[in-house]
Amino acid sequence: GDSVLEAVAGFLKDASELHNGEPEDTEHIYPEYDFIIIGAGTAGCVLSNRLTEVEKFNVLLIEAGDAEQIFMDIPVLATMLQFTEANWNYQTEPQEAGCTGMRAGRCAWPRGKVVGGSSVLHSMMHTRGNRKDYDLWADNGNPGWDYDNVLKYFKKSENMQIPELAKDTKYHSTKGPMNIQEPKWRTSLSRAFLEAGLETGGKIIDYNGEKQIGYSYIQFTMNNGSRVSSSRAFLHPIKNRINFHLSKNTMVTKILIDQRKKRAYGVLLYKGGETFIVKAKREVILSAGAINSPQLLMLSGIGPTEHLRNKNIKPLINLPVGYNLQDHWALGGLTFLINTTDSLRFESIAKSDNVIQYFSHHTGPLTAPTGTEALAFIDTKDLHNSDGYPDLELLFVAGSIVSQPAYKYAFAIDDDLYDAVYKPITDMHTWMVFPMILRPKSRGRITLKNNDPFEKPLIHANYFTDGGHDEKIILYGIRKIIELSKTKSFQKYGSTLHDTPIPKCAHYKFDSDLYWICAMKTITNTIYHHCCTVKMGPSSDPEAVVDPRLKVYGITGLRVVDASIMPNIPAAHTNAPTMMIAEKAADMIKEDWGISV
Numbered sequence: 001g002d003s004v005l006e007a008v009a010g011f012l013k014d015a016s017e018l019h020n021g022e023p024e025d026t027e028h029i030y031p032e033y034d035f036i037i038i039g040a041g042t043a044g045c046v047l048s049n050r051l052t053e054v055e056k057f058n059v060l061l062i063e064a065g066d067a068e069q070i071f072m073d074i075p076v077l078a079t080m081l082q083f084t085e086a087n088w089n090y091q092t093e094p095q096e097a098g099c100t101g102m103r104a105g106r107c108a109w110p111r112g113k114v115v116g117g118s119s120v121l122h123s124m125m126h127t128r129g130n131r132k133d134y135d136l137w138a139d140n141g142n143p144g145w146d147y148d149n150v151l152k153y154f155k156k157s158e159n160m161q162i163p164e165l166a167k168d169t170k171y172h173s174t175k176g177p178m179n180i181q182e183p184k185w186r187t188s189l190s191r192a193f194l195e196a197g198l199e200t201g202g203k204i205i206d207y208n209g210e211k212q213i214g215y216s217y218i219q220f221t222m223n224n225g226s227r228v229s230s231s232r233a234f235l236h237p238i239k240n241r242i243n244f245h246l247s248k249n250t251m252v253t254k255i256l257i258d259q260r261k262k263r264a265y266g267v268l269l270y271k272g273g274e275t276f277i278v279k280a281k282r283e284v285i286l287s288a289g290a291i292n293s294p295q296l297l298m299l300s301g302i303g304p305t306e307h308l309r310n311k312n313i314k315p316l317i318n319l320p321v322g323y324n325l326q327d328h329w330a331l332g333g334l335t336f337l338i339n340t341t342d343s344l345r346f347e348s349i350a351k352s353d354n355v356i357q358y359f360s361h362h363t364g365p366l367t368a369p370t371g372t373e374a375l376a377f378i379d380t381k382d383l384h385n386s387d388g389y390p391d392l393e394l395l396f397v398a399g400s401i402v403s404q405p406a407y408k409y410a411f412a413i414d415d416d417l418y419d420a421v422y423k424p425i426t427d428m429h430t431w432m433v434f435p436m437i438l439r440p441k442s443r444g445r446i447t448l449k450n451n452d453p454f455e456k457p458l459i460h461a462n463y464f465t466d467g468g469h470d471e472k473i474i475l476y477g478i479r480k481i482i483e484l485s486k487t488k489s490f491q492k493y494g495s496t497l498h499d500t501p502i503p504k505c506a507h508y509k510f511d512s513d514l515y516w517i518c519a520m521k522t523i524t525n526t527i528y529h530h531c532c533t534v535k536m537g538p539s540s541d542p543e544a545v546v547d548p549r550l551k552v553y554g555i556t557g558l559r560v561v562d563a564s565i566m567p568n569i570p571a572a573h574t575n576a577p578t579m580m581i582a583e584k585a586a587d588m589i590k591e592d593w594g595i596s597v
């Protein structure tokens, strides 16, 4: 077997690779740079890499959080990271319909506050979305964002390590910095999910290939069994570029704007107890993510005039910043009990043998990303069209809320609800599927609580406020999952629906449509794809904040490049689309400064 010594050696090697690989915290920040990028998240890391390819550009990347740590790379620990300093720890405001069974009626919205941003907390699922997502962006007045144009940017990041998929060179590449793998270890239940899909008329597909409808194991942003954050893929390789500085533990509190020229000329920073100004010769680029980017714009006077006045901020440019908030969410409690021991449970993962195996060889159950193993994309309006446009995703998990003590806290589920419904099955082997809406019609909003940059903004998720469309999609998903549970493939495990009703919904007949609609509004789970709060659109679009080249309307020297510019949420987990946005933005920025791409 593997020796403890071998594991210790492996651990030390991993730790020093990470420590020596991440760019250092720059000691001397210059008074001026060509470009200042705010936020070292998914987008900020990609941009920093691509812009510093041009030797005459110098770049300062500013990150509020600290360095990435070794335990953050262990895939099975992903959810635990939410309890560290690396999480901004946001919560939604109480709302009329969703999240009512979560603690104080608030859903937890974790976001990465660390070098690598949310790509350090995320579950590493790599999905691009559908051709129609991007064709629609283009049709709505954003030339250059159609699928044929963005495909090359999806490919540019990618280093596809799954051999069968790498052969499809029209859709995949092996030349980019971001490794894509299948995990080295998975439960047998994930195969049951795919087989159940086949039994009920589905197909197995590469959802990042030509067509998207069907069932698949998940492709992950992993290398050799551990996480690849955006920082590992894009910042580590540029550690020694002399035209690149990274400042960690540094908050941008304001974007500075010359009011006469209407030009962004720098940022106000807070680091180590000091406040100071750094100027940008060419551009300030905001990549602080879908919650912090709108917050920082509003703090700087760019936003809805009335709202800014109410918060004692001098309005400079009236734009609908913070509106159009979109997300993917699901019923989080649809649990099936099994009569075998094949699910992923915390106590069986956290065994010393597994830990030793992980650090010796990067294999075993610690390489399983939070138990999410397989998925299906479904077009509920055109079921038999393999080239359809999915509005529903089924996200299979080889466990459930009872599989790991941390889940209850991560999802912020109310104690009484948990005790009534889940405590009785705490020790059982289970699986679940998130019935996840992909193209919601409900729209939320980010607002400021006040004008203090250290105060959290307010998140109005507004789930289920669209008059009934969104709940029907999730309901369809619930019915489909119950159908899958009854197939031979899942009956091999004796799968049965956990049927203890949620007390709040117990006045409806269990398993009736009304019961499930009540359940989804009670145990509402975000899938963490917050986006769209700084919408890209043509000048004729009253909701647009940035133009199709991602420049903020009415001002020069300021772009936004991150998940907040998406006009509509794609039918995808949003990390890969955010990398694509940053790859494309880098080319646009180079072009605009006379560099041929």
Ligand SMILES: Cc1cc2nc3c(=O)[nH]c(=O)nc-3n(C[C@H](O)[C@H](O)[C@H](O)COP(=O)(O)OP(=O)(O)OC[C@H]3O[C@@H](n4cnc5c(N)ncnc54)[C@H](O)[C@@H]3O)c2cc1C
Binding pocket: 038, 039, 040, 041, 042, 043, 044, 062, 063, 064, 065, 110, 111, 112, 113, 114, 115, 116, 117, 118, 119, 121, 122, 123, 124, 125, 126, 127, 250, 251, 252, 253, 287, 288, 289, 290, 292, 293, 296, 527, 528, 529, 530, 562, 563, 564, 572, 573, 574, 575, 576, 578
């Ligand atoms: C728990 C979780 C699980 C997820 N799972 C998946 C998944 O499996 N697959 C997937 O595709 N997507 C997933 N996502 C979503 C994905 O991670 C995000 O869509 C993506 O990382 C967004 O990138 P971004 O660049 O827009 O923002 P971020 O990556 O969040 O980067 C923003 C950065 O800006 C920094 N920042 C913010 N404000 C300031 C300031 N004032 N000054 C300085 N720095 C600042 C932040 O600290 C952060 O590092 C998940 C997200 C979470 C939170």
